[in-house]
Amino acid sequence: MPDSSHHPFSPTRGDYRDPLTLIDWPRLEAPGAWLPQSALSLHGLPEFAAAGDEVKRRLSRYEFINVMYCGIWLESIFLQRVSRLLQPDMSRTENAHLLQELREETGHSLMFLRAIDAAGVELPQGSWRAPRAAAILGRYAPAGSAVFWLAMLIGENVSDSLNRDLCESAVDVNPAVRQICMLHVADEARHISHARVMLAAALSSSGAARRALLSSAARVLLWQMASVFYYPPADFYALAGLPRETDWRASALRNPARRRFVAQQLVPTVQLLQSFGLNVRES
Numbered sequence: 001m002p003d004s005s006h007h008p009f010s011p012t013r014g015d016y017r018d019p020l021t022l023i024d025w026p027r028l029e030a031p032g033a034w035l036p037q038s039a040l041s042l043h044g045l046p047e048f049a050a051a052g053d054e055v056k057r058r059l060s061r062y063e064f065i066n067v068m069y070c071g072i073w074l075e076s077i078f079l080q081r082v083s084r085l086l087q088p089d090m091s092r093t094e095n096a097h098l099l100q101e102l103r104e105e106t107g108h109s110l111m112f113l114r115a116i117d118a119a120g121v122e123l124p125q126g127s128w129r130a131p132r133a134a135a136i137l138g139r140y141a142p143a144g145s146a147v148f149w150l151a152m153l154i155g156e157n158v159s160d161s162l163n164r165d166l167c168e169s170a171v172d173v174n175p176a177v178r179q180i181c182m183l184h185v186a187d188e189a190r191h192i193s194h195a196r197v198m199l200a201a202a203l204s205s206s207g208a209a210r211r212a213l214l215s216s217a218a219r220v221l222l223w224q225m226a227s228v229f230y231y232p233p234a235d236f237y238a239l240a241g242l243p244r245e246t247d248w249r250a251s252a253l254r255n256p257a258r259r260r261f262v263a264q265q266l267v268p269t270v271q272l273l274q275s276f277g278l279n280v281r282e283s
């Protein structure tokens with residue numbers, strides 16, 4: 001795992017740099033893939049191998065847009081819930097940390113919105129939807145509770161694994177997309193370590209019954225997060241130019257190569273959850 005504290009996009013402590021001024025936006029408009037072929041949900045299927053290069057390139061954009069929508073969704077929950085925790089009499093360190101994190105998440109969402117606009121693809125209203133159970137948990141679990149920080153940790157860690165992979169190995173994707181991932185990795189390293197501390201504190205007073213309940217919540221959240229993050233909405237495949245008659249999302253969900261890829265990507269999150277004594281297994 002790279003040391004993100006030495007990352008070129010990593011701000012020094014207390015220093016904030018706006019992602020909108022850091023990303024090389026004109027490069028994002030260059031033609032080319034936004035994800036490597038091996039990271040696409042249909043990779044490994046003969047029907048997809050037979051598709052044209054333009055369809056593959058467009059699908060790579062739609063699949064990365066899906067990743068960014070997941071980011072905007074998770075960040076919107078975080079911004080809404082965590083801003084309510086702010087109180088004038090809270091510890092200065094905690095207050096400063098939360099304000100910094102809220103500012104960074106706002107910057108990420110603005111960065112994602114701008115990147116989605118730059119993709120130059122059709123995105124009809126309502127073509128992306130948040131998963132229900134995770135959205136309900138994220139919205140109604142009391143902010144600061146164990147289940148709230150569990151949901152945040154899972155959301156952030158799952159997306160962090162893919163971002164790290166893209167930073168390290170995806171040399172054949174648009175360089176501005178890699179910049180987006182690098183910037184997110186650098187900020188998320190601090191967010192994830194804060195969420196870990198908060199979850200550990202919330203769990204410290206939990207007995208066996210409560211841990212069993214949280215283990216069930218962790219399994220549902222992990223499954224829902226993986227199914228939305230790694231498997232784009234059915235409409236995205238048709239919008240990318242694949243034949244509408246085929247249910248490509250169902251094909252992706254059955255795709256053995258994709259299942260192996262996703263299982264591998266989830267390993268760090270599963271191990272992290274197990275380190276908290278939660279009963280989550282690698283599939």
Ligand SMILES: [Fe+2]
Binds near residue numbers: 075104184
């Ligand atoms: Fe973020």
Ligand SMILES: [Fe+2]
Binds near residue numbers: 156191
């Ligand atoms: Fe974050």
